[in-house]
Amino acid sequence: MNDLAQASKEALRLIFTADAEVTTIVAASLRFSLASTLIASLVGVPLGVALANSRFRFKRFVEDLLNTLLAVPTVVVGLFVYTLVFNQGPLGRLGLLFTPAAIILGQTVLILPLIASLSSSAVSGVNPVVRETAFTLGAGRMRTLVTVAEEARPALLVACITAFGRVIGEVGISIILGGNILGYTRTITTAISLETSRGEFALGLALGMVLLVVAFGVNIGARLLRRKTA
């Protein structure tokens, strides 16, 4: 108990003095997570919108597949992308392993299904009248899609925020693809896992607190947006 109190005190000091190591690690985490969320959103939202508005034979199957991918552990995604980017993999020539790009790629793969699936259900929730009205007003297929998506905008944003929450807290991909290199690919979660194994609880706790604050902010944001929808 005494250990915990002491470590918490030290953790607060690290945060409030903006300790250089803490700042670097937090900045790296935010950069990687924002980048992967953005890329995955740019691809995943249109994909989800298109899926919700299309009818084809295996639609149910595709939806089931997406929902299954939501449950895939991060280490599995990490391992899968590892086999792509390591020196003897198909993308080996790019030398991506143990760089931020590899982490971002892995995280993007992780949340793409999440964003697509949430976007699809967000758009499905839009009143069908919107769609019909757009259509009767002479909107083409693309224009109709955009109109429906605009109607569901808050829910689509929530989808992206949820995805951000998932990547900022993941550790499997970052450690397998990033290698936990100090000042380069060390993120909040990989640093916590390292510090715990070294028995240095203060830095780990400090980073855990920052992670909590970020997650809290994300949740508040999501709630505000959801209220806007209602």
Added chain:
Amino acid sequence: MRTIILRTILICLLPLLRAAGAGAADTPRLRFATTTSVQDSGLLPYLLPRFEERCRCRVHVIAVGTGQALRLASSGDVDLVLVHAPEAELEFVKQGHGVNRKTLMVNDFVILGPPADPARIRGVKSASEALAAIARRGAAFISRGDDSGTHRKELALWKKTGITPSGPWYLEIGQGMGAALTMAGEKGSYTISDRATWLGRRGRLKLEVLSEGDPDLLNHYSVIQVNPARFPTVNAPLALELVDWLCSPEGQKLIGDFRAGGHALFRPVCGPGK
């Protein structure tokens, strides 16, 4: 609104672009896979900034176990390794994955256990006899179980006792040295650790050194360059520069002078790999 979104997108894509170009661009990069003890004990954080200043390069340390370091090297994903499992190293060089192996420094392993010492191994000189006593007693023993240098050493010692460790008392945890020490301390188990990691952690652990000093417990650390003939993408000149520097009088003196908690942890012995 739209410009804000566009700007955010650009800002977020920047690190990606920069990272993609990092391999070739401005600062040369050396990918250095090492055993965890040299990183966790503070040795590399103490040595490498000095080298980085000289070479105007960045050394990216990927601290994993010896087994994983050698695997990364055998697929050409790193340029240099620092490991401690002589037999595996010789095999690695024999298969043509590595060149220029140099034994850099030595320290030793210690057998740790709870102060109560239920298997009565305190002061037993022979490491294999100490392990045999633990097995006979069925006292809890934590094994790294992760194909690291320490794990390989432990298995070699078991082999010498003629005992195949198994049963509820033998716990393979598949984690690093730090985690193994924490677990042994919490559960009052025996375990084997390199001395450097142990000295860095001992203040908070309810463990004691019970058996030490057997020549079998010596721990040789070697560097091996990844073979550039097999993997043209490796940064061989930089790897060679670091090996030469670590073996130079300057590098060897720094290793010998390194202290953690007042203790010298590594004895420099640079020479051709044994």
